[in-house]
Amino acid sequence: MRRGNYVTSPLCFLSSINRTSSNQLGWDRKYTLKEADFHEKKLPDDIGVKWKELARELGFNHAFIDITKDKIHCARECCIEVLVCWLRREGKDATAEKLFEALVNIGLKSVAERFPFKPSDPNQVAKMSARIKELEDEVSTLKARIRELENGGQKKGESEGTDASKRAEQEERESRVSEILEKCKKDLETYVIKPLVVPEVRHDNLPRTAVKVDVLKVLSEHLEEQYSTTLDIAPEACQCGEDLRKCFHDFAYLALQAEHNEMSLKIKNLKKTLKEAPKDDKEEFENLKHLQKRRKDLVLKLEKWRRLFSLVHDDRSRTKSNSTELKSKQQNNRTTKAVDARKRLYTYPIDETNPLLAISDEEN
Numbered sequence: 001m002r003r004g005n006y007v008t009s010p011l012c013f014l015s016s017i018n019r020t021s022s023n024q025l026g027w028d029r030k031y032t033l034k035e036a037d038f039h040e041k042k043l044p045d046d047i048g049v050k051w052k053e054l055a056r057e058l059g060f061n062h063a064f065i066d067i068t069k070d071k072i073h074c075a076r077e078c079c080i081e082v083l084v085c086w087l088r089r090e091g092k093d094a095t096a097e098k099l100f101e102a103l104v105n106i107g108l109k110s111v112a113e114r115f116p117f118k119p120s121d122p123n124q125v126a127k128m129s130a131r132i133k134e135l136e137d138e139v140s141t142l143k144a145r146i147r148e149l150e151n152g153g154q155k156k157g158e159s160e161g162t163d164a165s166k167r168a169e170q171e172e173r174e175s176r177v178s179e180i181l182e183k184c185k186k187d188l189e190t191y192v193i194k195p196l197v198v199p200e201v202r203h204d205n206l207p208r209t210a211v212k213v214d215v216l217k218v219l220s221e222h223l224e225e226q227y228s229t230t231l232d233i234a235p236e237a238c239q240c241g242e243d244l245r246k247c248f249h250d251f252a253y254l255a256l257q258a259e260h261n262e263m264s265l266k267i268k269n270l271k272k273t274l275k276e277a278p279k280d281d282k283e284e285f286e287n288l289k290h291l292q293k294r295r296k297d298l299v300l301k302l303e304k305w306r307r308l309f310s311l312v313h314d315d316r317s318r319t320k321s322n323s324t325e326l327k328s329k330q331q332n333n334r335t336t337k338a339v340d341a342r343k344r345l346y347t348y349p350i351d352e353t354n355p356l357l358a359i360s361d362e363e364n
Contacts, residue, residue: 031096035084044079046111048294049225051079053106058086058098073214074287075221107232174240180233181247184226185255191222192259204269209277212270213284216263220291223259227298230256231305238308249309252302260299267292 038044047054055065060082072078087094103112195201196219206212230252237248267288274282 032092033087033094033096033099035087038080038083043083043111044076045290047079047103047108049075049221049228050106050108051075051082054079054102055082057102057105058082060085073218076287170239173236174244177233177237177240177248178244180229181237181244181251184229185251187222188226188251188255188259192219192226195219196259196262204266209270209273209281210284213281213288216266216270217284217288217291220263220288220295223256223263224291224295224298226256227260227295227302231298231302234302234305238305245309249306253306253309256302257299260295263295264292 044051052065052069055068064085068078068081072081090098100112103109195215200206201215204212206215230248234248234252237245240248270285274285277285
């Protein structure tokens with residue numbers, strides 16, 4: 001049974017049903033939203049750089065997104081603009097249900113489930129309860145079937161089919177992870193690494209403090225986007241082959257970490273120059289620090305996966321070390337044999353029949 005890109009067991013599926021019923025059952029999803037609802041739950045902060053995906057999911061076209069991006073350079077403010085425009089456009093149809101589904105579809109289910117709903121009518125609760133009961137019965141049937149297969153065994157053809165299915169699934173997973181990883185590398189190079197090596201940025205020679213803050217905010221948003229994407233594929237990447245896991249490790253814990261450290265250093269240096277800066281610049285700097293804090297949270301979350309990818313490097317290091325040690329021992333053995341041969345050669349009378357002469361000639 002699939003959920004998104006992952007395979008879940010019937011028991012996990014049942015658990016998700018129970019969570020759904022506890023979190024969502026008995027809430028009216030037709031509640032018409034107000035702008036205050038967005039700010040109360042700090043939705044713009046949590047949606048962040050995914051505001052473009054939300055805009056597309058809510059039906060806004062590419063032109064609207066470009067205009068918003070050019071007009072507003074802060075991801076949080078862009079998100080507010082999208083939500084407010086959606087409220088104006090939909091009117092009474094701007095319901096909690098529509099926004100909930102949009103957030104889930106762009107991968108922000110945890111944000112969606114925190115959104116407040118109003119009490120539902122009893123008929124909806126009864127229908128939902130009946131549906132949950134049906135799903136629980138289906139899960140019980142599946143569990144019984146699993147026990148039957150475990151006790152009775154599977155036929156050879158079924159086993160081969162399962163193996164083929166697993167191989168196909170693994171190939172699909174590795175192809176998907178590889179494609180996302182390559183795109184992340186290109187985006188990091190284009191939107192973060194290259195701008196950071198521009199002489200004016202690299203040496204902190206931008207003309208005004210406001211310009212420095214704006215540049216670092218844009219770079220921070222792009223770097224946060226790379227961290228978010230990398231964190232999303234970590235569960236699948238750790239199930240891939242050794243080479244792909246090594247690529248993930250090098251990108252997540254070397255490439256991204258290097259740029260994160262560089263950004264942190266520049267923000268630290270910029271803070272030292274803000275004593276006499278205008279009030280507006282200081283306020284924008286606070287927004288920049290908020291972006292930095294969010295990125296640090298992503299770094300910590302990604303760090304929890306590190307041990308699953310470090311094993312690849314540890315194994316390769318041990319293999320390389322063992323190989324080097326073996327070559328060294330072989331070289332020492334050859335040297336020892338040659339020295340012993342020379343000692344024996346000069347201990348006995350030299351004649352053409354002495355077999356050690358052959359060894360001496362080869363050495364020379």
